[in-house]
Amino acid sequence: MQKREFMELFEAALRAAKSVKGDENSPEVSRFVDAMNRLKEAPKSLVCDVVCKTSMGQGLEFFIDHKNPKIRSEGRILRDLWMKFFYASGREKSRDNREAAVKIPTHATMKKTGDSKRDKVREILQTSLAKVASEVVDTEMKTRVTACDPWVVAVSVETAMFENLGCFMGPQKAKYRSILFNMGDSNNPDLRRKVLLGEISGERLVKMEKEEMGSEKIQKEVQRIKERARFKEESRVKMLSSADMIII
Numbered sequence: 106m107q108k109r110e111f112m113e114l115f116e117a118a119l120r121a122a123k124s125v126k127g128d129e130n131s132p133e134v135s136r137f138v139d140a141m142n143r144l145k146e147a148p149k150s151l152v153c154d155v156v157c158k159t160s161m162g163q164g165l166e167f168f169i170d171h172k173n174p175k176i177r178s179e180g181r182i183l184r185d186l187w188m189k190f191f192y193a194s195g196r197e198k199s200r201d202n203r204e205a206a207v208k209i210p211t212h213a214t215m216k217k218t219g220d221s222k223r224d225k226v227r228e229i230l231q232t233s234l235a236k237v238a239s240e241v242v243d244t245e246m247k248t249r250v251t252a253c254d255p256w257v258v259a260v261s262v263e264t265a266m267f268e269n270l271g272c273f274m275g276p277q278k279a280k281y282r283s284i285l286f287n288m289g290d291s292n293n294p295d296l297r298r299k300v301l302l303g304e305i306s307g308e309r310l311v312k313m314e315k316e317e318m319g320s321e322k323i324q325k326e327v328q329r330i331k332e333r334a335r336f337k338e339e340s341r342v343k344m345l346s347s348a349d350m351i352i353i
Contacts, residue, residue: 106147111155114140119164127172134175141179149190156187169219181218188260222273223263226281230259233288234301240294253301262300265307284310287318 118140124133156162165187168180217224234255241247266284270277288297296318299305310318 106143106151108151108155111144111147111151112159114143115161115164118144119167122168122171122173122176125171125173125176128174130175134173137176138179141183144183145186152187152190169217177219185260185264188257188264191254191257220272223267226266226273226285227256227259227263229285230262230288231255233285233297234258237294237298237301241298249302250298253303255301258301258303262307262310266311269308269311280311283315283318287315293319 118137121133121137121140125131125137165180165184168176169184171177171180218227237250237255238247241250266281270280273281287293288300290296296305300307300310305313
Protein backbone atom coordinates (compact mmCIF):
# COMPACT_ATOMS: atom_id res chain seq x y z
CA MET A 106 0.00 0.00 0.00
CA GLN A 107 1.32 3.45 -0.98
CA LYS A 108 0.99 6.70 0.96
CA ARG A 109 -1.58 8.16 -1.44
CA GLU A 110 -3.84 5.11 -1.24
CA PHE A 111 -3.51 5.09 2.56
CA MET A 112 -4.58 8.72 2.87
CA GLU A 113 -7.42 8.29 0.38
CA LEU A 114 -8.76 5.33 2.36
CA PHE A 115 -8.73 7.37 5.56
CA GLU A 116 -10.52 10.25 3.83
CA ALA A 117 -13.10 7.80 2.45
CA ALA A 118 -13.70 6.42 5.96
CA LEU A 119 -14.04 9.96 7.31
CA ARG A 120 -16.54 10.98 4.60
CA ALA A 121 -18.59 7.85 5.19
CA ALA A 122 -18.64 8.40 8.96
CA LYS A 123 -19.74 12.02 8.54
CA SER A 124 -22.64 10.85 6.36
CA VAL A 125 -23.98 8.53 9.06
CA LYS A 126 -26.47 10.00 11.50
CA GLY A 127 -27.06 8.25 14.81
CA ASP A 128 -27.08 4.46 15.10
CA GLU A 129 -28.61 3.78 11.68
CA ASN A 130 -27.31 0.83 9.70
CA SER A 131 -26.91 2.54 6.33
CA PRO A 132 -24.76 1.66 3.28
CA GLU A 133 -22.34 4.35 4.45
CA VAL A 134 -21.59 2.28 7.55
CA SER A 135 -20.60 -0.63 5.30
CA ARG A 136 -18.40 1.66 3.22
CA PHE A 137 -16.80 2.94 6.41
CA VAL A 138 -16.07 -0.60 7.65
CA ASP A 139 -14.61 -1.60 4.28
CA ALA A 140 -12.24 1.38 4.34
CA MET A 141 -11.24 0.66 7.95
CA ASN A 142 -10.47 -2.98 7.15
CA ARG A 143 -8.17 -1.81 4.36
CA LEU A 144 -6.48 0.66 6.71
CA LYS A 145 -5.72 -2.17 9.15
CA GLU A 146 -3.66 -3.81 6.40
CA ALA A 147 -1.31 -0.83 6.10
CA PRO A 148 2.31 -1.63 7.02
CA LYS A 149 3.75 -0.29 10.28
CA SER A 150 6.32 1.92 8.55
CA LEU A 151 3.63 3.67 6.49
CA VAL A 152 1.35 4.22 9.50
CA CYS A 153 4.13 5.68 11.64
CA ASP A 154 5.33 7.96 8.86
CA VAL A 155 1.95 9.34 7.78
CA VAL A 156 -0.07 9.46 11.01
CA CYS A 157 2.71 11.29 12.87
CA LYS A 158 2.75 14.03 10.22
CA THR A 159 -0.98 14.54 9.65
CA SER A 160 -4.17 15.29 11.58
CA MET A 161 -5.40 11.70 11.43
CA GLY A 162 -5.52 11.68 15.24
CA GLN A 163 -8.42 14.13 15.07
CA GLY A 164 -10.17 11.88 12.57
CA LEU A 165 -9.80 8.94 14.94
CA GLU A 166 -11.33 11.03 17.71
CA PHE A 167 -14.32 11.68 15.45
CA PHE A 168 -14.76 7.93 14.88
CA ILE A 169 -14.39 7.07 18.58
CA ASP A 170 -16.90 9.75 19.65
CA HIS A 171 -19.40 8.90 16.90
CA LYS A 172 -23.01 8.10 17.85
CA ASN A 173 -22.98 4.97 15.73
CA PRO A 174 -21.70 1.99 17.81
CA LYS A 175 -20.14 0.23 14.82
CA ILE A 176 -18.13 3.31 13.88
CA ARG A 177 -17.04 3.79 17.51
CA SER A 178 -15.94 0.17 17.75
CA GLU A 179 -13.97 0.21 14.50
CA GLY A 180 -12.33 3.49 15.50
CA ARG A 181 -11.09 2.03 18.78
CA ILE A 182 -9.78 -1.10 17.09
CA LEU A 183 -7.79 0.94 14.57
CA ARG A 184 -6.53 3.28 17.30
CA ASP A 185 -5.25 0.38 19.42
CA LEU A 186 -3.58 -1.25 16.40
CA TRP A 187 -1.77 1.94 15.46
CA MET A 188 -0.67 2.52 19.05
CA LYS A 189 0.99 -0.90 19.01
CA PHE A 190 2.81 0.14 15.84
CA PHE A 191 4.04 3.36 17.48
CA TYR A 192 5.17 1.45 20.57
CA ALA A 193 7.11 -1.09 18.51
CA SER A 194 8.73 1.67 16.44
CA GLY A 195 9.73 3.54 19.59
CA ARG A 196 11.46 0.43 20.92
CA GLU A 197 13.34 -0.10 17.66
CA LYS A 198 14.53 3.50 17.55
CA SER A 199 15.59 3.46 21.20
CA ARG A 200 17.94 0.57 20.46
CA ASP A 201 19.78 2.53 17.78
CA ASN A 202 21.15 5.83 19.06
CA ARG A 203 22.19 6.84 15.57
CA GLU A 204 18.57 7.50 14.62
CA ALA A 205 16.14 10.03 15.98
CA ALA A 206 13.30 8.67 18.05
CA VAL A 207 10.00 8.16 16.30
CA LYS A 208 7.58 11.00 16.93
CA ILE A 209 4.37 9.80 18.49
CA PRO A 210 1.02 11.56 18.07
CA THR A 211 0.10 13.16 21.39
CA HIS A 212 -3.48 14.01 20.53
CA ALA A 213 -5.90 13.13 23.32
CA THR A 214 -7.73 10.55 21.23
CA MET A 215 -4.64 8.34 21.27
CA LYS A 216 -4.79 8.24 25.07
CA LYS A 217 -8.51 7.94 25.80
CA THR A 218 -10.80 4.94 25.47
CA GLY A 219 -14.06 6.51 26.63
CA ASP A 220 -14.05 4.16 29.64
CA SER A 221 -13.14 6.14 32.78
CA LYS A 222 -11.60 3.12 34.55
CA ARG A 223 -9.44 2.12 31.58
CA ASP A 224 -8.33 5.72 31.14
CA LYS A 225 -7.41 5.91 34.84
CA VAL A 226 -5.26 2.78 34.53
CA ARG A 227 -3.48 4.38 31.56
CA GLU A 228 -2.83 7.54 33.55
CA ILE A 229 -1.38 5.57 36.49
CA LEU A 230 0.88 3.58 34.16
CA GLN A 231 2.03 6.73 32.38
CA THR A 232 2.89 8.40 35.69
CA SER A 233 4.97 5.39 36.72
CA LEU A 234 6.74 5.12 33.36
CA ALA A 235 7.51 8.85 33.33
CA LYS A 236 9.65 8.35 36.46
CA VAL A 237 12.22 6.33 34.54
CA ALA A 238 13.85 9.34 32.85
CA SER A 239 14.86 10.76 36.25
CA GLU A 240 15.92 7.38 37.65
CA VAL A 241 18.55 6.36 35.11
CA VAL A 242 22.06 7.81 35.32
CA ASP A 243 23.99 6.03 32.56
CA THR A 244 24.20 8.29 29.48
CA GLU A 245 23.55 5.55 26.95
CA MET A 246 20.60 4.23 28.94
CA LYS A 247 19.16 7.72 29.34
CA THR A 248 19.30 8.18 25.56
CA ARG A 249 17.32 4.97 25.08
CA VAL A 250 14.82 5.97 27.75
CA THR A 251 14.17 9.45 26.38
CA ALA A 252 13.51 7.91 22.96
CA CYS A 253 10.46 6.14 24.41
CA ASP A 254 7.14 7.89 25.00
CA PRO A 255 5.59 6.90 28.38
CA TRP A 256 2.10 7.55 27.02
CA VAL A 257 2.56 5.22 24.07
CA VAL A 258 3.87 2.44 26.30
CA ALA A 259 1.13 3.03 28.89
CA VAL A 260 -1.55 2.70 26.20
CA SER A 261 0.03 -0.48 24.85
CA VAL A 262 0.36 -2.06 28.30
CA GLU A 263 -3.19 -1.15 29.35
CA THR A 264 -4.53 -2.55 26.09
CA ALA A 265 -2.74 -5.84 26.79
CA MET A 266 -4.14 -5.83 30.34
CA PHE A 267 -7.68 -5.23 29.11
CA GLU A 268 -7.45 -7.87 26.38
CA ASN A 269 -6.00 -10.51 28.72
CA LEU A 270 -7.60 -9.67 32.07
CA GLY A 271 -10.88 -8.04 31.15
CA CYS A 272 -12.20 -4.91 32.88
CA PHE A 273 -10.65 -3.49 36.04
CA MET A 274 -13.70 -4.26 38.20
CA GLY A 275 -13.86 -7.89 37.04
CA PRO A 276 -12.46 -11.04 38.65
CA GLN A 277 -8.88 -9.98 37.80
CA LYS A 278 -9.02 -6.79 39.88
CA ALA A 279 -6.32 -8.12 42.23
CA LYS A 280 -4.00 -8.69 39.25
CA TYR A 281 -4.60 -5.13 38.07
CA ARG A 282 -3.72 -3.80 41.53
CA SER A 283 -0.60 -5.95 41.70
CA ILE A 284 0.67 -4.67 38.34
CA LEU A 285 -0.07 -1.03 39.11
CA PHE A 286 1.52 -1.28 42.57
CA ASN A 287 4.72 -2.87 41.29
CA MET A 288 4.96 -0.46 38.36
CA GLY A 289 4.78 2.51 40.73
CA ASP A 290 6.83 1.07 43.62
CA SER A 291 9.68 3.49 44.40
CA ASN A 292 11.87 0.49 45.25
CA ASN A 293 11.23 -1.18 41.90
CA PRO A 294 12.74 1.04 39.16
CA ASP A 295 14.03 -1.94 37.16
CA LEU A 296 10.53 -3.19 36.31
CA ARG A 297 9.21 0.09 34.89
CA ARG A 298 12.47 0.70 33.01
CA LYS A 299 12.27 -2.71 31.35
CA VAL A 300 8.62 -2.13 30.45
CA LEU A 301 9.34 1.34 29.03
CA LEU A 302 12.19 0.00 26.90
CA GLY A 303 10.10 -2.93 25.66
CA GLU A 304 12.27 -5.54 27.36
CA ILE A 305 9.08 -6.65 29.11
CA SER A 306 6.02 -6.39 26.86
CA GLY A 307 2.49 -5.76 28.07
CA GLU A 308 1.57 -9.34 27.13
CA ARG A 309 4.39 -10.73 29.25
CA LEU A 310 3.70 -8.37 32.15
CA VAL A 311 0.12 -9.59 32.61
CA LYS A 312 1.38 -13.18 32.84
CA MET A 313 4.09 -12.52 35.42
CA GLU A 314 3.59 -13.66 39.00
CA LYS A 315 3.77 -10.96 41.68
CA GLU A 316 7.12 -12.36 42.84
CA GLU A 317 8.53 -11.88 39.32
CA MET A 318 7.34 -8.28 39.23
CA GLY A 319 8.76 -7.49 42.66
CA SER A 320 11.92 -5.48 43.22
CA GLU A 321 15.31 -7.17 43.17
CA LYS A 322 15.34 -7.09 46.98
CA ILE A 323 11.98 -8.85 47.19
CA GLN A 324 12.99 -11.42 44.58
CA LYS A 325 16.14 -12.25 46.52
CA GLU A 326 14.13 -12.62 49.73
CA VAL A 327 11.64 -14.91 47.98
CA GLN A 328 14.55 -16.99 46.65
CA ARG A 329 16.00 -17.28 50.17
CA ILE A 330 12.63 -18.42 51.53
CA LYS A 331 12.34 -21.04 48.80
CA GLU A 332 15.87 -22.27 49.47
CA ARG A 333 15.17 -22.56 53.21
CA ALA A 334 11.94 -24.43 52.52
CA ARG A 335 13.74 -26.78 50.14
CA PHE A 336 16.49 -27.40 52.71
CA LYS A 337 13.92 -28.20 55.40
CA GLU A 338 12.11 -30.60 53.07
CA GLU A 339 15.35 -32.35 52.12
CA SER A 340 16.28 -32.64 55.81
CA ARG A 341 12.85 -34.08 56.61
CA VAL A 342 13.14 -36.68 53.85
CA LYS A 343 16.61 -37.70 55.03
CA MET A 344 15.38 -38.01 58.61
CA LEU A 345 12.45 -40.22 57.54
CA SER A 346 14.79 -42.36 55.45
CA SER A 347 17.11 -42.82 58.41
CA ALA A 348 14.17 -43.77 60.65
CA ASP A 349 13.01 -46.36 58.12
CA MET A 350 16.48 -47.93 58.07
CA ILE A 351 16.55 -48.18 61.85
CA ILE A 352 13.13 -49.87 61.94
CA ILE A 353 14.18 -52.33 59.25
